[in-house]
Amino acid sequence: MNKKLRPIIGTCFLGFLLITTFLASGQAQEKGTTLVKKPLKVFVSVDMEGIWGVVHGNQCSADSSEYQLARKWMVEDTNAVITGLFAGGATEVVVNDSHGSMRNIIASELAPRAMLISGSPKPFSMMEGIDSSFQACVFVGYHARAGSAPAILDHTISGAVIYSIKINGIEIPELGINGAIAGYYHVPVVLLTGDTKTGQQAKEILGNEIVAVPVKEAVGRFAARNYPREKVLADLKEGARKAISSLDKFKPYELKSPYQFEVNFHNSQQAEMGLLIPGVKRISPRTLSFSTEDYIEGYKLLRALISLGSAS
16 A cells, blocks of 8 residues: 555544544433423313313202213223324323312223312312423313303303403403413413314413314203214314424413402302401402412412302
């Protein structure tokens, strides 16, 4: 070999080794990146009135023979959403049973990858388990606020006690009250399922970006057109996948402090006991008001007033 060529060949060979090593290192890092998935936690609150097939209060009550079938529909709707969430990139899903006794979801039939929170009472009620470690919040089976029509089983927290609830002058349904709890922890609500009226209210309050999946269209308070079951389950999966795949476009629902609450009861007696709580004022025979600087404190006081009204 020509002596003049030896240094050139040696340099080229060394360069080749360096390039090969660099590429191998990059491929190893890329493989490592795909193996370690960035955490994406999703909190799911599941009510019952907005579940597919549910059109009457009897179906939501453990005393009724119709209840067991509604529980089955409830877990099916929830599982469809969970499947879509994981398909969209979720790494952890926490489900909170949020209806009545909060012991409705058939635990053994829930998708095994999800964690279930059940039972009552719970400090955060329908939002028990939410905190700032979540990247998204989902509402399944939700319903419209009291006084909505047409809407299946419209009410706000307690149909027997509450006529309406206003926060900062806006009459707000459960989806807004709970959405603001998620917002308190800077977590956006990305998906809601229920009847068409509930989806409309979600977009008005939580923002047009929210993915609203209708499972039925109310024709009255106790009657609805339930969409074809297989289509609904497919829509729930795809809606969840779509929502969780595009998190960047969602913003948390954050109300501004101070928080002015107005609780309008069905009758004046239900408002009486609430006056025992310091800071609560009566602005009309059946309406109490109070103000807080912290939203969670306000929410807990709201729940206390409703409990006192239920006992009156």
